[in-house]
Amino acid sequence: MDPTHFVHINTGSPEPIYRQLIEQVRRRVAAGQLKAGDEIPSVRELAQALAVHPMTVSKAYSLLETEGVLERRRGLSMVVAAQHQRAQSTADRVELLRPTLEKAAAESRQLELSKTQALTLFKSILDEQAP
């Protein structure tokens, strides 16, 4: 896969480059252009091809891996993850919420709220933000 044309970067946009990378990979996977098991360029290759800081690429890849879109293989370049692996990552995604909830719990303790009060608030927020 030619790293130069793997993704297209727009500078001057309010969207940081790592997000653009994530968006484009997601879209290509969703559109079927990238199939499970397809190799993607390494951090080094992509950074050099696009003349982008390697940490930006690294950040994008890590987030995609956490989402379950990409899969890391030991010693080899990353590949697009298979479908069931993406579904399996729900458990991982739930874990992602832990830090924010821990912060919220600490704050509610500081404010000396009861468990019920905090949970009612959380439920009403979830209801209000439901699409």
Added chain:
Amino acid sequence: MTASLNQILLAFWRQSNADSSRWARASFYGVVLAGLGVALWFMPVVQVRIAIACTVLVLASFGLWVLLLVNLLQQNHPTSARLVPGHLRRLRQATLIAWLLIGAAQGVLAWWALAGHVPLPPLVLAAAAVGVCAAWGQRHWLWAVALYMAPFFVVPLHLHEHLAPQWHALVDLWQLQPWGWLALGLVVLGALLVRVYGSGDASHRAAYEKRQRMLKLARSGMTGNRAGIAALGRFGEWFAWPVDTLAASWLSRLLARAQPKQASLANVMARAELVLHGLQHWLRHGASVGLTLLCVGLGCALAFGLLGVASGPFFSSATFGIAFGLGIAGFNPGFALRNMLWHTRREQALLVLLPGMPQGRQLNRAVAFVQLRHFLLAWGLTSLLLGGLALLTGNSSVLSMSIASLPLGVLNLTRAPATLRAPTPWTTSRPLLGFFLLNAVLWGLCAWLSGLVWLLAGISLALSAALLTWRWRVLAQAPSALPAGRLA
């Protein structure tokens, strides 16, 4: 219309106010006024007074004309000639008006100086013709050479005898209708004059760019950053080839001996010196002076040996000139090396970041050391040559140049480079003028009392040694020498 003419003509005045320093202009006017003063006060005969005063004014007005021309040619930019409406036409009108006024004034002054012996019309025509030659001299330097050298060829070649009959015929023709001929002559000359300006085509553009380059070189040369002959074009490069090759081989030799991990201070400073002194590097200086002396020597040998010119009288009469030339070439480092530190200050920013380069007090002393070493070696060799000249001609006042330059050079090269200010043509020529003045005084003294030379030499050496010890100690306290000029 007068507004634009005013702008065009006054531009040279306004720009020169910004360009040169107040002191330089003041001294120039001072000299002119002094010349007039001498004429008006000291000369016994009225006519001689008038003659001298008028000559001074004619020369001053010629200088004015040349300055005006330089500025007007600058204004004749190819783009303006093409795109600014009426610019070229106005420029030509302004030139003609200034030329006629200055030519007429010069003619009247010359007529007055000659007390009416020569009639007015030919004088005006002559002044106008010289003005046109000066204008064309700005465009093509051959014309300038012809103009300034022509008077020196008339007498030796006995032209005035060979062309006498044709001259008398011309004079008779002129007498028929002097003012008519004047008018015709002015028309022809005027047409020639306006052709100096280009109209914005490709050849004009090329000529303008070349002229700008030369002016820039001259300007930077006045502040001590002599670009070297190589920058003058392909001919210059060919001429400078031997010196350049020598410099390149010295560079490779130095680099071959360099060892990054264990650099000796001498080797590091030798490499730094190449960059610090640029085209004033001792190798280039020595090689070019040496080559020049060789050529002159060959010329002299040819003249004495083959052409039978007598050597004794030649040296006696040309003593001052030879001493002057040798002195200028040999003692130059004392004045120029300090300025070179200014001109290479941006390269110094990279030099101080190189591992192995000394810093702080060590750097101050190292820089002063390489500069003094260059100057003292040059001084020694030149003094030897001047001594030889003194022996040859029996005129010991030749050594006054050595005596004058030693303390001045030592003082100049031991000042802290960190506080160096940007050199202007005035600040560059000031120490030189001081040197010439001191030299003139010492020359006079030595010529008056022949034994004085040795006394003065002793004083000069003692003074230089004292200055050196004092300044050397002061240098240790000064801020770090490079990059030069950052604390000005």
Added chain:
Amino acid sequence: MTSTHFPHTDTPSAELHGLSLSYPKGDLVLNSLDWQLLPGQVVGLLGRNGAGKTTLLETLLGLRDPQAGSVKIFGQDATRLDDAVRARIGYVPQQNDLFEGFTATQLLAYFKSFYPRWDEARVEGLLSRWEIPRDRPIRKLSGGQQQRLSIIRALAHEPDLLVLDEPVASLDPVGRRDFLRELVEQVLDRGTTVVFSTHILSDLERVAFNLAFLSQGRIALQAPLDELLDQVRAFTGSVSEMAGLMGRLGAQALKRTPLEAGRERVLARLPANVALPAGVAADRVNLDDLFAELT
């Protein structure tokens, strides 16, 4: 955020404390400036024309003497760097026509003689790839060629700290892209700390991970570009509304611009992971906006 490419250590590559510098004519350029460069960072220095970027970079390298404050590079005072530290610094100054009497070969040989490490293969590769004539005097090279040569000279001795002052001003877009690729390779291979000033924001966006905004003689803000683009928003409203909003969101106001009739526009940085409440009008910003507001 660490990865195998970027071992994060705590000793800064460069540290400036309380730096104050005025020009000899009296203008105060740097005003009690504090700045830190950590190893492996690629920092873009942004500032208006005349804000003092070049002066700051020169002071960083010990080429200018400040009136107050200290500058340390790799732990050493910048005006008295020893040979080991100087061998780890690369500098590309703004002017490229330096050493005009030398040819490219002579210039590189000259610098090679001073440095213990020199990557000859890389120099050869770059000279060929960028098509720089080797035996022509530097004053006869074009501006772009001179600039490329200057870059090669600075990269050749494998520096750990690279300071670049408008390194791509004379290069065409392809040349700039090439140069950025070289930088990326440096960062990947050696974890070089890079600080460079440029006006070409698109280049900065690609390769700089951190940005430092120079304004009024101080580093007004230094932050990763990603975070800034994610977290900074522009809010418009009356002064009291804005004050209340900033308080509620815990946002840090970066710049306030008064508008007519008691309203103002506030550029604020929200804390990480804070969602905007519904009904609040906020504009996202791009790097151009950040430059205009923060410098």
